Amino acid sequence: MIRDILHQNEEAQPTDKTLGLLHRNFPQCFNVEGKFDIAAFRELLNDKVDIIKEGSGFNFLGKNYASLVASMDTTTVLVPDTEHNSKPENANSRNLYISGENLDALKHLVKSYAGKVKCIYIDPPYNTGSDGFVYNDKFKFTAEELEEKLSVSEEQAKRILAMTTRGAASHSAWLTFMMPRLQYAKDLLSDDGVIFISIDDNEQANLKQLCDNVFGEENFVALFPWRKRTAKSDVPFGVSQDYEWILAYARTDKFLAGIDGKNRKYYETEDFPGRPWRIHDMTTQRTALERPNSDFTMVNPKNGNEYPVNPQAVWRITKEGFPQYLKENRIIFPGDYDFLKISKPVLRYWKEDDMRKAGNRFGQCAVSTNLPATVGMSQDGTKDIDSLFNAKIFSFPKPISLIKYLIDGAVEKDKEEPVIILDFFSGSATTAQAVMELNSADDGYNLQYILVQLPEKIKPDTDAYTHGYRTIDMIGQERIRRAAAKIKSETNADIDYGFKHYTIREPNENTLELMERFTPNMVFGDDILQQFGKETVLATYAMRDGYGLTPETELVKFGNYTAYLCGRHLYMIDPEFDIDGDELTELVDKYNKDHSFTADTVVIFGYSFYFSQIDAIKKNLSAITDRSRINIDIRY
Structure with missing residues (x-):
């Protein structure tokens, strides 16, 4: 939980967030050692993106x-x-x-x-x-650490340290x-x-x-x-x-x-390369009495097909404006594009028109x-x-x-x-x-x-x-x-x-000390949970795992032990020193017999269990045959 994050933060570098984004989107630009290959990235962009050398x-x-x-x-x-x-x-x-x-x-x-x-x-x-x-920072760095992490001079490191710790x-x-x-x-x-x-x-x-x-x-x-x-x-x-x-x-x-419209779909077609467009209903809720100049029969000049107007919902355009709309390719008739399943003419809007409209x-x-x-x-x-x-x-x-x-x-x-x-x-x-x-x-x-x-x-x-x-x-x-x-x-x-x-609460020094000296042969989940509270651990984990702060959580009992199901995660947080084969057998049966049970990840609050108990949980869950492999995530 926190101890893992503390150790990760010790290794953090300024470029980690950017490199993480690149790795997710361009994995082919990283070698087997995980280093970013700028030459591969340039090759990927070659002839597709104009790369400026000055900026x-x-x-x-x-x-x-x-x-x-x-x-x-x-x-x-x-x-x-x-x-x-x-x-x-x-x-x-x-x-x-x-x-x-x-x-x-x-x-x-x-x-x-x-x-x-x-x-x-x-x-x-x-x-x-x-x-x-x-600006008064909570992070504790020495000038030497900043020199190394930021690749800056000793003077710059001291200036940054002064700015971030002395209320600049x-x-x-x-x-x-x-x-x-x-x-x-x-x-x-x-x-x-x-x-x-x-x-x-x-x-x-x-x-x-x-x-x-x-x-x-x-x-x-x-x-x-x-x-x-x-x-x-x-x-x-x-x-x-x-x-x-x-x-x-x-x-x-x-x-x-x-x-001006949600989830619009834009099309790119060969007849208008580089000009995405969308469609819009050609009719309006105005009647022929209200808009007599929009009460006309539309004719497709390509094949002569006629499209009479509904007197209770006339066209958005006027009879006089119809030729100009045709000239500007603003009107799409049924059959113009096979992928459009339309039975009457629709208006075409270019994406650049929408962007100009957005400015206003x-x-x-x-x-x-x-x-x-x-x-x-x-x-x-x-x-x-x-x-x-x-x-x-x-x-x-x-x-x-x-x-x-x-x-x-x-x-x-x-x-x-x-x-x-x-x-x-x-x-x-x-x-x-x-x-x-x-x-x-x-x-x-x-x-x-x-x-x-x-x-x-x-x-x-x-x-x-x-x-x-x-x-x-x-x-x-x-x-x-x-x-x-x-x-x-x-x-x-x-x-x-x-x-x-x-x-939001920062753990106190006693809690951090307990976490730092923890070994797999120790158990003091009660001590940690007294500092945090079970609900706090569950809320923090649910947020971390993508469920937000308003998730639906269900109690899951097997034997004398109670776990917490949220989405596809089963959280084992409570300390239980005597969890044994009976409880684990019931847990395995839950997976094998209850096909509505959705948890494919079991999250274990490591401080609440002995190493031997965690090992037993792993072995029992690995024996489940009635579904795909269950992921075990142990957090400290």
């Missing part, structure tokens, strides 16, 4: 260090808030709220939610010098802080996903370069100016900073082509001077939360209307599959309230949120402290509860008003 780079002190941090796994665990999660409004909720350091949270989340998040909104620290941002607030420190978080954000986004990042002038230029580096310049969507106030402020040079910025990047061009999706924002006034200003965000708490609990949250506007512009209404919205700098939980309001509207969305917030301590001389709040995440959770009650009373909508709560 612009983006470097800063700490860039390699940030890559190293991204390559290291988290040693934390996910502790479920059992009392909260068992309440009726939360027990079946798919929404998640995680209290803890967001980089650790992202490293957990990517194991289950990689490629599944449609929209991310974050409002990170702006590094203004007065917003409290300092420089541009380099901020970029070092943001880079691994954005790398994991990219991994979490679906191919048609998008990220929105709020920022002000202090780091906007640096953030743009960083996002170009992480997401790719070709996936830049827009830089939206957001007017945060109308009152002028006193600032250097007499310039009032009335605007902030929202930087938007897509995961791939599937977002750009797909935000947000009310012409990509080419205008500011977002529309309906998205609200900073004072509106303050009013939103003040009205819920009847007190000034949180300063300058983003307005609900702004977050709703961004989500509405990026997400399609798909009632079948819930769409995941992530905010890992969630603050007062504006995003959660925005999601619930969008879901509760007539013909609303099917959204679920994942929020992450550091339990940052609240200063004693604040109204929030006076009202009993000690950390920011406490405010966020309470806002969700209050907003849910308000929305339910106003709309009575049948939506998910609850959330599951988890806390």
Whole structure:
């Protein structure tokens, strides 16, 4: 579990994450020793990709260090808030709220939610010098270790060490802080996903370069100016900073082509090489009375076949415009393509048209001077939360209307599959309230949120402290509860008003010491589980194995022992010193006789069993003949 990760992290290198991606996608470019063959990679790309020999780079002190941090796994665990999660409004909720350091949270989340998040909104620290941002790292390296791992000079290693351990607030420190978080954000986004990042002038230029580096310049969507106030402020040079910025990047061009329609299929055909196209229904819900100029019989000029219109659903185009659509190859008739099973003409849309349309999706924002006034200003965000708490609990949250506007512009209404919205700098939980309001509207969305917030301590001389709040995440959770009650009373909508709560926890020194001195002839699972809790181990394992934080778990008893079935994994966590042949015989019988039993991987919490017991489990499961081999995964 954690000991294995600690040992892996000792060997971690800045390039591990990149090499892992290359190995998954280009295994033929690695030799038998596991080394990357750049010549083979170039040969693979030969005549297919233009390789430039000169280009612009983006470097800063700490860039390699940030890559190293991204390559290291988290040693934390996910502790479920059992009392909260068992309440009726939360027990079946798919929404998640995680209290803890967001980089650790992202490293957990990517194991289950990689490629599944449609929209991310974050409002990170702006590094203004007065917003409290300092980079203070939890990783413990010596200058000598950094020299070796990062291949840098002694002087550079010392500068990086100073920046990451002494509370630096420089541009380099901020970029070092943001880079691994954005790398994991990219991994979490679906191919048609998008990220929105709020920022002000202090780091906007640096953030743009960083996002170009992480997401790719070709996936830049827009830089939206957001007017945060109308009152002028006193600032250097007499310039009032009335605007902030929202930087938007897509995961791939599937977002750009797909935000006006979900799961579009594009075709590439020999008659139009390099021009993917899709089809769209030619009819509309307008009647012949409403649109008389679209009430005509369409004739295929190739064979003379006629296609009369339905007077209750006339053509989308007019009779006068029909010749121009033919000239532009916009109309496809039945029989034009064998693979299209159509009985009436359809419209053709080129992919480049969709991409141009995407640039204007947000009310012409990509080419205008500011977002529309309906998205609200900073004072509106303050009013939103003040009205819920009847007190000034949180300063300058983003307005609900702004977050709703961004989500509405990026997400399609798909009632079948819930769409995941992530905010890992969630603050007062504006995003959660925005999601619930969008879901509760007539013909609303099917959204679920994942929020992450550091339990940052609240200063004693604040109204929030006076009202009993000690950390920011406490405010966020309470806002969700209050907003849910308000929305339910106003709309009575049948939506998910609850959330599951988890806390990220670092093991204490005693636990780490127990793990380090563990040998297969020892058992102290009870000691470890007292530190973690059985539910914590199970939640952390389920996330690691791709089941997320809201999985269905079933108790499986064989003899006196209880294991936990989640999907295709059977977890053996509880210590049981006298597990013997009877229990193992029942387990084997379960596999041989119950064909609905799906577990093809047995995960053993190594601290709970003697070596001899693990060996007996292995031997018994290897004797199962009625199905394919069972994988045994022992974790420490």
